[in-house]
Amino acid sequence: MDPFLTSRIVTDVLGGLTNGVTYGLVALSLVLIWRSTGILNFAQGAMPMFATYLGFALLSYHFGYWPCVVACVIAALLIGGLTERLLVRRLYGKPEINPIVVMVGFLIVLEAVAAAIWSSTPRSLPSPFSTIHWQLAGKPFALSPFTVYEIATALVVMLAVAALFRFTNLGLQLRASALAPEVSRLLGVRVGRLLTLGWMLSTAVGVITAILVSANFFSGLTPTVMDGIFAYGFIAAAIGGLESPVGAITAGVLLGVVNQFVTDFVNQNAVIIIALGILVVSLMARPSGVFTKSTQRRV
Amino acid sequence: MITVEDLSVSFGAVQALRHVSFAAQTGKITAVLGANGAGKTTLLRTISGLKEPKNGSIRFDERDLVGERTEDIARMGIGHVPEGRGVIGEFTVEENLRLGAMTAKVNLQRGLDEQYTMFPVLGERRKQHAAKLSGGERQMLAMARALIAKPTVLLLDEPSLGLAPLVTAQLMHTVQDLCETSDLTVILVEQNATSALRIAHRAVVLHVGKIVANDEAAVVAADENLRQYYLGLVE
Numbered sequence: 001m002d003p004f005l006t007s008r009i010v011t012d013v014l015g016g017l018t019n020g021v022t023y024g025l026v027a028l029s030l031v032l033i034w035r036s037t038g039i040l041n042f043a044q045g046a047m048p049m050f051a052t053y054l055g056f057a058l059l060s061y062h063f064g065y066w067p068c069v070v071a072c073v074i075a076a077l078l079i080g081g082l083t084e085r086l087l088v089r090r091l092y093g094k095p096e097i098n099p100i101v102v103m104v105g106f107l108i109v110l111e112a113v114a115a116a117i118w119s120s121t122p123r124s125l126p127s128p129f130s131t132i133h134w135q136l137a138g139k140p141f142a143l144s145p146f147t148v149y150e151i152a153t154a155l156v157v158m159l160a161v162a163a164l165f166r167f168t169n170l171g172l173q174l175r176a177s178a179l180a181p182e183v184s185r186l187l188g189v190r191v192g193r194l195l196t197l198g199w200m201l202s203t204a205v206g207v208i209t210a211i212l213v214s215a216n217f218f219s220g221l222t223p224t225v226m227d228g229i230f231a232y233g234f235i236a237a238a239i240g241g242l243e244s245p246v247g248a249i250t251a252g253v254l255l256g257v258v259n260q261f262v263t264d265f266v267n268q269n270a271v272i273i274i275a276l277g278i279l280v281v282s283l284m285a286r287p288s289g290v291f292t293k294s295t296q297r298r299v
Numbered sequence: 300m301i302t303v304e305d306l307s308v309s310f311g312a313v314q315a316l317r318h319v320s321f322a323a324q325t326g327k328i329t330a331v332l333g334a335n336g337a338g339k340t341t342l343l344r345t346i347s348g349l350k351e352p353k354n355g356s357i358r359f360d361e362r363d364l365v366g367e368r369t370e371d372i373a374r375m376g377i378g379h380v381p382e383g384r385g386v387i388g389e390f391t392v393e394e395n396l397r398l399g400a401m402t403a404k405v406n407l408q409r410g411l412d413e414q415y416t417m418f419p420v421l422g423e424r425r426k427q428h429a430a431k432l433s434g435g436e437r438q439m440l441a442m443a444r445a446l447i448a449k450p451t452v453l454l455l456d457e458p459s460l461g462l463a464p465l466v467t468a469q470l471m472h473t474v475q476d477l478c479e480t481s482d483l484t485v486i487l488v489e490q491n492a493t494s495a496l497r498i499a500h501r502a503v504v505l506h507v508g509k510i511v512a513n514d515e516a517a518v519v520a521a522d523e524n525l526r527q528y529y530l531g532l533v534e
Contacts, residue, residue: 187398
């Protein structure tokens with residue numbers, strides 16, 4: 001094969017992998033909230049964005065990167081918990097369209113408030129690792145220490161979420177609270193607390209994505225930084241299946257790679273069309289998601 | 300013992316229960332009988348805290364359950380197997396049982412072993428999703444999930460609904476065995492009066508929210524008027 005083409009393909013795969021893990025993390029946070037509360041959260045990008053602004057406000061006081069990351073996660077836990085207690089709790093048991101409309105409205109409000117407080121000018125956040133790509137045979141390679149950090153972070157978070165749901169009593173109670181709240185209460189499960197916890201955890205996973213994305217020198221942190229990523233994360237969650245944490249990350253990564261190839265070999269403007277096309281085809285083939293086991297009910 | 304006194308429950312303008320009073324004795328089965336819409340399910344949901352009464356009290360171990368949260372009532376040792384079984388179809392048999400044991404501070408493995416001994420079919424299907432079980436197996440799972448928490452009171456809502464007579468007889472036999480071998484108090488809501496009266500010690504008959512009979516099960520079973528007009532049992 002032509003060495004130039006080979007190099008192009010390797011670069012696209014690795015570049016796609018790096019973008020894909022951020023889509024995967026957004027998809028994962030959507031799965032987390034879906035499995036624990038049964039709601040599709042359209043403010044899932046905006047809430048972590050807001051928490052990232054709050055956490056990194058500490059930078060002006062010369063705190064380092066890692067203390068600011070901890071502050072972002074704490075802010076995300078608080079925002080997630082307060083959102084569930086003050087806003088979402090009133091929506092349980094209402095028609096499915098209600099939470100969707102309210103959360104779209106909440107997204108708009110959060111972005112407007114963030115712009116009013118911190119302006120829409122991109123802020124470049126520091127990166128804990130070098131973003132300069134490694135060299136291979138004297139030429140820049142598609143990976144940098146920072147992209148490896150991104151991929152490793154996504155893997156660790158995915159495994160932690162999958163383990164939470166699969167192996168722990170807390171995960172089982174979170175799923176039960178979302179699937180059958182009344183039955184769960186009859187079994188002594190404190191459903192109200194668990195629903196709040198589900199929103200807190202999901203926003204915390206989301207803020208990790210926002211921090212990684214905002215460290216990108218070209219985009220930086222803006223009130224709308226998560227909008228595009230949320231769209232691809234949403235597509236990934238739907239393809240992977242809203243019940244599957246592993247499916248969410250896998251679909252996100254594959255979508256990132258496909259997008260990179262389309263950008264390189266076709267046209268950047270075709271990316272969203274191709275992504276939506278994949279979504280439609282996968283939903284027609286497996287409506288509950290490619291990675292979700294379908295259960296048959298005996299009647 | 301559970302003592303219900305002067306309990307009234309409304310759904311808007313419709314009064315589902317009117318001044319209902321009865322006591323469910325410790326270690327005994329109390330059958331609550333009546334036609335559709337008599338208020339049987341509402342009575343159990345009110346005891347479990349899923350429905351708030353308009354007035355009256357529900358006493359359990361000297362505590363009034365009215366105003367308590369459902370999850371706290373469950374943690375006091377009142378198990379409720381709801382109408383339609385309420386097993387979580389997306390969970391495996393074992394996950395359903397784990398969920399039942401979780402809040403009760405019981406030894407999980409011992410609890411699982413006990414339930415698999417009592418309902419062997421659940422042991423054979425422990426890794427299967429509950430949605431794939433038959434109606435009878437789902438009813439067994441719902442009962443096992445309530446029993447694994449070692450409740451002192453068991454509220455059973457229409458356990459025979461949609462089941463074959465043989466399966467119903469097996470379930471009733473299991474409930475009877477449980478009461479005889481432990482101090483479990485059972486409030487059994489049933490439309491199938493014949494099955495319920497066969498195993499119950501006492502029977503309460505509801506008609507449009509009011510108690511029309513509250514006596515020994517044998518007395519209710521022998522009362523021709525009750526059998527004919529309220530229980531639909533015609534010779």
